[in-house]
Amino acid sequence: MTVLIHAVYALAYTVAGVSLGWALPYMRPESDPLVGWLTGAAVVLGGGLVHEAVNRRGREHALRRRLSRLAEAVEALSGDLGRQRAEVARLEAALAAARSAEGGVRYDAMMQEMKLLHSLVSRLHDRRTAAAQPLVPVQAPPVVAAAAAPPEASGPDGAALDDASVLEAVRDALKADRIDIHLQPVVSLPQRKHRFYEVYSRVRARDGSQILPDRYIAIAEREGLIATIDNLLLMRCIQLIRETERRGHPVAFFCNIAPASLGDGEFMRQFLHCMAQNQTLVPKLVFELGQDDPGTGEGATLAILAQLARTGFRFSMDQVRDLDAIDVDALARRDFRYLKLDRARLLDPAVRPRVRALLRACKEHDIDVIVEKIETEAQLVELLDLGIDYGQGYLFGEPRPARKPG
Numbered sequence: 453m454t455v456l457i458h459a460v461y462a463l464a465y466t467v468a469g470v471s472l473g474w475a476l477p478y479m480r481p482e483s484d485p486l487v488g489w490l491t492g493a494a495v496v497l498g499g500g501l502v503h504e505a506v507n508r509r510g511r512e513h514a515l516r517r518r519l520s521r522l523a524e525a526v527e528a529l530s531g532d533l534g535r536q537r538a539e540v541a542r543l544e545a546a547l548a549a550a551r552s553a554e555g556g557v558r559y560d561a562m563m564q565e566m567k568l569l570h571s572l573v574s575r576l577h578d579r580r581t582a583a584a585q586p587l588v589p590v591q592a593p594p595v596v597a598a599a600a601a602p603p604e605a606s607g608p609d610g611a612a613l614d615d616a617s618v619l620e621a622v623r624d625a626l627k628a629d630r631i632d633i634h635l636q637p638v639v640s641l642p643q644r645k646h647r648f649y650e651v652y653s654r655v656r657a658r659d660g661s662q663i664l665p666d667r668y669i670a671i672a673e674r675e676g677l678i679a680t681i682d683n684l685l686l687m688r689c690i691q692l693i694r695e696t697e698r699r700g701h702p703v704a705f706f707c708n709i710a711p712a713s714l715g716d717g718e719f720m721r722q723f724l725h726c727m728a729q730n731q732t733l734v735p736k737l738v739f740e741l742g743q744d745d746p747g748t749g750e751g752a753t754l755a756i757l758a759q760l761a762r763t764g765f766r767f768s769m770d771q772v773r774d775l776d777a778i779d780v781d782a783l784a785r786r787d788f789r790y791l792k793l794d795r796a797r798l799l800d801p802a803v804r805p806r807v808r809a810l811l812r813a814c815k816e817h818d819i820d821v822i823v824e825k826i827e828t829e830a831q832l833v834e835l836l837d838l839g840i841d842y843g844q845g846y847l848f849g850e851p852r853p854a855r856k857p858g
Contacts, residue, residue: 613663615671621657622668622677630656631681633688634851638706638822638844642836648738650706650844651692652851653685679712683719690727692854693736704736706768706790711745714753724763734764738790742771743778754786761787768792770824775806784817795825795845799834811838 613621625631631653638648655663672678689707696703714720727734739760757767768790769783775797783791791814798807814821823835826845835843 613667618663618668619671619675619677621663622655622672622681624658625655625663626677626680626684628658630658631684631688632656633685633692633854635705635854636844636851637849638842639848641832641840641843644843644848646703647842648704648706650740650851651685651689651708651854653681654853673712676712678710679716679719682708682710682713683716683723686713686723689737690733693733694730697732697736704738706738706740708740708770711753714756717756720756720759724759727763731764735766738766738768740768740770740792743769743773744771757786766790768822772797775803775810778810780810780813780817780819784819788819790820790822792822792824792844795823795827795831795835798823798838798840799831807838811840 632655634652634654635649636652637646638650639645640647653665655668657663669678672681686707686709689705693705761767765787766789767787769778769788770792772778772791772793778791780791793807797803811821820841822842822844823840824844826832826835826843826847828847832843832847
């Protein structure tokens with residue numbers, strides 16, 4: 453639009469000059485025609501100069517107004533910057549105060565956790581066997597079924613992995629941090645409110661498929677890796693508890709601990725030292741031991757269990773196969789606060805009298821009974837008649853991947 457206006461003005465000056473140069477000889481015949489054209493040229497040049505002067509003055513005025521607005525904006529930004537610097541200084545002072553008050557303890561605890569994880573993974577290099585070493589096939593014991601998840605790992609031709617391939621895949625998953633945590637809720641009854649979560653491990657192969665526990669546990673136990681897997685799971689659980697504490701979620705976690713882990717004196721000493729620096733996490737972790745584990749009898753690991761109990765940890769017994777072998781009084785003395793029983797066993801009419809007697813004894817010793825593998829509403833109704841306080845099973849939720857901390 454500005455170019456068009458300038459063109460109109462230039463055309464007007466040119467027409468005026470040409471008209472004057474053409475008309476002047478007719479108005480004054482005695483004058484030289486050249487004078488007329490020079491006068492017209494002077495009119496064109498003078499008009500152009502006047503127009504340029506007026507236009508430049510307008511531009512200078514607009515530029516001054518723009519510079520004024522920019523100066524105001526710079527002044528406003530300077531004020532905002534000063535306020536932001538003051539806020540940053542305040543936050544830095546608050547952060548420094550928090551660090552001096554409790555940050556040092558948290559930092560030390562997190563460093564201990566990182567050292568433990570590093571030491572656990574580094575053990576894999578010391579325990580590696582030759583890849584060509586033959587492995588004897590084993591019959592894996594039954595374990596808790598996994599939730600619907602990625603397909604189970606298999607060989608290139610779709611066949612099941614042999615023991616050597618499973619062992620190598622487990623070692624690779626340990627080093628690459630592909631031991632995943634899955635959580636299954638434990639609910640209060642009859643409200644069905646989530647009170648606890650049980651922690652399960654899942655080994656993820658490179659292609660994203662899963663190696664289920666009933667395939668790798670027996671091999672890992674024989675090759676001396678089960679303690680490393682359980683200890684890594686324990687440290688992941690501690691990190692998960694720290695995250696739930698930060699988010700203000702009042703839940704606790706059941707984490708299985710194998711006899712091999714209890715017998716790992718170096719790890720347990722480091723773990724106890726780590727947890728002593730952050731006692732608020734201790735009540736949110738419950739160690740699970742099977743009925744046949746040495747730690748629940750008269751084995752050498754009783755000293756480790758006693759030390760864990762003195763630190764404040766609680767215990768739970770699961771994998772119960774013999775109701776008559778349960779010594780409720782002994783469990784209470786050893787700080788067992790939970791007993792997990794299979795739903796099918798409790799609903800067996802043949803053992804109903806023993807079940808009721810066991811439930812009464814647990815209530816007298818402040819041991820909470822948790823019934824596992826509840827799958828239907830009909831099963832739940834039968835169990836509620838026994839006065840069960842906690843339940844676990846697919847009826848309330850299957851194991852699902854835990855959300856990453858952060």
